[in-house]
Amino acid sequence: MDIPKPGAPVRGSKSGQPIMALLDLLGRSWAMGIVWHLYAGPNTFRGLQDYCESISPTTLNTRLKELRDCNLIKRTLEGYALTEYGQELYELLEPMGGWARHRWAKSFTHNNEKKQAK
Amino acid sequence: MDIPKPGAPVRGSKSGQPIMALLDLLGRSWAMGIVWHLYAGPNTFRGLQDYCESISPTTLNTRLKELRDCNLIKRTLEGYALTEYGQELYELLEPMGGWARHRWAKSFTHNNEKKQAK
DNA sequence: GTACAATGCTATAATATTTGTAGCTTTGCT
DNA sequence: AGCAAAGCTACAAATATTATAGCATTGTAC
Numbered sequence: 001m002d003i004p005k006p007g008a009p010v011r012g013s014k015s016g017q018p019i020m021a022l023l024d025l026l027g028r029s030w031a032m033g034i035v036w037h038l039y040a041g042p043n044t045f046r047g048l049q050d051y052c053e054s055i056s057p058t059t060l061n062t063r064l065k066e067l068r069d070c071n072l073i074k075r076t077l078e079g080y081a082l083t084e085y086g087q088e089l090y091e092l093l094e095p096m097g098g099w100a101r102h103r104w105a106k107s108f109t110h111n112n113e114k115k116q117a118k
Numbered sequence: 119m120d121i122p123k124p125g126a127p128v129r130g131s132k133s134g135q136p137i138m139a140l141l142d143l144l145g146r147s148w149a150m151g152i153v154w155h156l157y158a159g160p161n162t163f164r165g166l167q168d169y170c171e172s173i174s175p176t177t178l179n180t181r182l183k184e185l186r187d188c189n190l191i192k193r194t195l196e197g198y199a200l201t202e203y204g205q206e207l208y209e210l211l212e213p214m215g216g217w218a219r220h221r222w223a224k225s226f227t228h229n230n231e232k233k234q235a236k
Numbered sequence: 237g238t239a240c241a242a243t244g245c246t247a248t249a250a251t252a253t254t255t256g257t258a259g260c261t262t263t264g265c266t
Numbered sequence: 267a268g269c270a271a272a273g274c275t276a277c278a279a280a281t282a283t284t285a286t287a288g289c290a291t292t293g294t295a296c
Contacts, residue, residue, distance in 0.1 A: 006223035011147070011172065018218035023150045029129070029283070032141045045244050054129065056284045061245065071225040079243095085225050092214050099210060100136035105124035107189040107203050147254070163273050174255045179274065197272095239296080246289075253282065260275075266268085 003066045025070055030055050030063050032093065035082065038073060039090045042081035121184045143188055148173050148181050150211065153200065156191060157208045160199035 004010035004025045006018035026032050030052050037043065037051050049060055064080060067073040072086040082090060122128035122143045124136035144150050148170050155161065155169050167178055182198060185191040190204040200208060 005226060006218065007226070018223040019154070019215040020151075022214060022218040022222065023154065027145055027147055027150055029145055032145055033138070036137070036141065044242090046242075054284075056286090057245065058247090058285095059283055062282090071222070085222055088217065088221065089214075092217055096140060096207075096210050097137040099206065100124060100140040103206060104140065104189070104203055105136040108123060108125070162271090164271075172255075174257090175274065176256095176276090177254055180253090237296100239294105241292105241294085243292080244290090247287085249285090251282100251284070253280105255280070256278090258276085261273085263270105263272080265270085 003069050005070060025066060028063065028066070029059060031067065034063060034067065035072060035086060035090055036093060038080060038082045038086065039094075042076055042078035044079040047079065121187050123188060143184060146181065146184070147177060149185065152178075152181060152185065153190060153204060153208055154211060156198060156200045156204065157212075160194055160196035162197040165197065 002008070002010070004021040006021045007016045008021065009016055010021045010024040026035075033052055034048060037048065043051070045057075045060065045064075048064075049055060049057065052060065055063075064073065067086075068075075071083055072089060073080050074083045075081075120126070120128070122139040124139045125134045126139065127134055128139045128142040144153075151170055152166060155166065161169070163175075163178065163182075166182075167173060167175060170178065173181075182191065185204070186193075189201055190207060191198050192201050193199075
């Protein structure tokens with residue numbers, strides 16, 4: 001599949017709007033997980049493979065290429081690492097952690113009483 | 119595939135951490151696009167199909183079910199709409215729009231001079 | 237300098253997801 | 267009754283992902 005970049009048509013949007021390219025890029029398996037994990041520090045290919053418990057090397061490699069082509073990660077002597085842009089993206093993603101834990105997760109328990117009907 | 123919910127093991131994480139469930143859920147094709155689009159207001163199944171230019175009805179329906187099961191969207195008389203949680207999630211996603219446009223998109227043009235080497 | 241382990245992959249076949257297309261069913265006009 | 271729109275389902279084809287094996291390179295340790 002084509003690597004989604006701003007300015008080019010992507011899945012679901014011929015307009016080339018950057019946000020659409022970004023959503024396409026991040027909406028691929030493991031893409032956000034890799035960014036999320038690399039915030040902890042650079043990691044090797046095998047290290048990422050262990051972290052993403054069930055990713056195949058094929059997919060990991062594809063995803064790493066895409067993220068590199070899109071300037072979010074780079075290779076360093078210590079392994080793959082976030083670029084400046086990757087860091088910024090992580091910072092945008094980061095609030096989702098707290099929200100998921102403190103707000104979203106709660107929505108599952110009470111709803112059992114409120115909306116039994118499917 | 120299983121619908122990723124906080125507390126249950128998901129793709130890439132046996133821990134059941136809410137953020138991992140969320141990243142799994144949103145890392146499926148069109149999931150973020152649907153949330154992004156519904157912020158503009160409720161929309162019908164066919165309306166969403168038109169918006170997501172190349173989504174198949176099968177996938178759209180699957181995704182809608184998942185998002186509903188995860189309390190992010192609901193059905194209303196005007197069509198599918200964001201829930202309170204969906205709105206909150208949109209608000210977390212929203213800053214990515216500006217960042218993609220004003221920061222990320224720029225990273226593609228200058229790099230041509232800086233890093234010619236693959 | 238040669239074993240050995242670790243890393244970064246590639247190859248290949250099996251499985252899962254997504255698309256593309258057709259069309260059925262229900263609802264609401266007219 | 268006829269027609270159009272909405273919300274799907276069915277199913278085959280195309281694409282993405284996994285699982286497993288293994289190769290090539292690099293860096294110690296003898």
